[in-house]
Amino acid sequence: MERGTTMEALKGAAVSAAIKEQVQNRLAELDGYIPTLAIIRVGEKPDDISYEKGAMKKMASFGLNVQSYTFPEDISDALFKEEFAKINADKAIDGILMLRPLPKHICEKDIEKMIDPAKDLDGISPENIAKVFAGDSTGFAPCTAEAVIEVLKAYNIPMQGKRVTVVGRSMVVGKPLSMLFVKENATVTICHTRTADLKAECSRAEILVAAAGRARMLDSAYAGKDAVVIDVGINVDENGRLCGDVDYESLEGIASMATPVPGGVGAVTTAVLAKHLVQAAARARG
Numbered sequence: 001m002e003r004g005t006t007m008e009a010l011k012g013a014a015v016s017a018a019i020k021e022q023v024q025n026r027l028a029e030l031d032g033y034i035p036t037l038a039i040i041r042v043g044e045k046p047d048d049i050s051y052e053k054g055a056m057k058k059m060a061s062f063g064l065n066v067q068s069y070t071f072p073e074d075i076s077d078a079l080f081k082e083e084f085a086k087i088n089a090d091k092a093i094d095g096i097l098m099l100r101p102l103p104k105h106i107c108e109k110d111i112e113k114m115i116d117p118a119k120d121l122d123g124i125s126p127e128n129i130a131k132v133f134a135g136d137s138t139g140f141a142p143c144t145a146e147a148v149i150e151v152l153k154a155y156n157i158p159m160q161g162k163r164v165t166v167v168g169r170s171m172v173v174g175k176p177l178s179m180l181f182v183k184e185n186a187t188v189t190i191c192h193t194r195t196a197d198l199k200a201e202c203s204r205a206e207i208l209v210a211a212a213g214r215a216r217m218l219d220s221a222y223a224g225k226d227a228v229v230i231d232v233g234i235n236v237d238e239n240g241r242l243c244g245d246v247d248y249e250s251l252e253g254i255a256s257m258a259t260p261v262p263g264g265v266g267a268v269t270t271a272v273l274a275k276h277l278v279q280a281a282a283r284a285r286g
């Protein structure tokens with residue numbers, strides 16, 4: 001089989017830089033007002049802390065403010081809701097990122113209903129979800145889902161009429177992302193743990209998105225010739241290293257382009273969060 005070194009890496013940094021420019025132009029219209037992001041974390045999960053750190057770095061680099069709120073793992077459901085309500089109502093807070101999942105004793109569903117849709121930057125409220133599913137772009141989509149679309153747009157990869165396979169049906173990536181693809185006029189297949197022939201469904205995709213949350217579950221056997229492979233997964237492998245849902249190296253000579261992990265979609269997710277923050281602030285002040 002022909003083995004080239006022709007696969008193009010779709011790097012997130014370039015996409016993030018383009019979003020930064022956009023954000024700064026919008027920021028300039030706010031007459032010096034600097035929006036503030038509230039990051040809400042319950043407990044000390046390493047996963048949450050990594051994302052929080054990444055988000056804080058991104059906000060700093062984009063010139064945006066962050067206010068961190070950290071609560072103990074054993075905070076009661078009632079007290080957390082009380083604290084959440086204060087942040088939600090605070091006029092000095094333009095947008096909210098709540099790290100998830102919350103500890104099991106806190107009812108996340110209730111928070112989804114409580115959060116002000118205008119501050120719900122990661123698209124967890126019913127109002128934003130409905131808008132995303134209705135194709136109404138005034139709703140905030142989950143940042144990771146939107147980041148996938150941003151990567152494809154930044155690299156001028158056409159979506160219209162393309163066969164897209166999304167592996168994963170979560171409410172944070174798979175489902176909303178599938179709707180964003182439909183809005184771009186793609187033909188979407190959603191795969192999950194009960195899909196009968198995952199290899200076949202993936203192999204015929206022109207754009208393959210891995211969003212299942214299982215380290216290196218997809219390799220070249222799942223990728224069609226010249227496919228564009230987008231890896232949303234952020235896992236830690238047995239050696240403690242960050243790795244995606246896709247075995248990137250194995251795609252060489254088969255896929256035409258692929259996002260690496262780290263350095264792919266992850267870098268774009270926090271840029272989208274920043275974009276949403278400035279949008280939220282602009283709307284609240286307009």
Ligand SMILES: Nc1nc(=O)c2c([nH]1)NC[C@@H]1CN(c3ccc(C(=O)N[C@@H](CCC(=O)O)C(=O)O)cc3)C=[N+]21
Nearest residue numbers: 047048050051054098099100234261262263264266267
């Ligand atoms: N509402 C919510 N949305 C999330 O998206 C969310 C969450 N809660 N809770 C926690 C998980 C986990 N997660 C991570 C993201 C990046 C890194 C990470 O390590 N990022 C590296 C590199 C990333 C890359 O370049 O691909 C960095 O920022 O330097 C880890 C974990 C997000 N999550």
